[in-house]
Amino acid sequence: MLLDEEAERRLAAGAHKKKPRKVREKDVEKKGNKWAKAHGWYQRKWTSPGHRGVPDRIYVKNGVVVFFEWKRPGEEPTALQKDEIALLRAHGANAYWGDSVESLKTALLSHDQFGQDEESDPLA
Helix, strand or coil, X not given: CCCCHHHHHXXXXXXXXXXXXXXXXXXXXXXXXXXXXXXXXEEEECCCXXXXXXXXXXXXXXXXXXXXXXXXXXXXXXXXXXXXXXXXXXXCCEEEEECCHHHHHHHHHCCCCCCCCHHHCCCC
């Protein structure tokens, strides 16, 4: 098949190559939720009709509740989201934000009384 002059130029310039896709927030959140579930954390998506800026997820384990706002890698929460996290913390809640599975692990493990040693967990 012969290509016209414009198609040849685009092909030579690399226009045929797909741009690498940015990692989406929901992809990071999905991996984090999978890790949390595997480590005994109950989780639910949190929505609050009529109230914007609430964290994306609630994680619960052994009576500990953690609110977590997910962000795309390299991004930060909006001012409204930061204010909501600060308000939750001011009321004694465990509220965090992160842009990676590692940031979720850090937040959850800091509140997991049994840590990573599942053998010491009497409920395991």
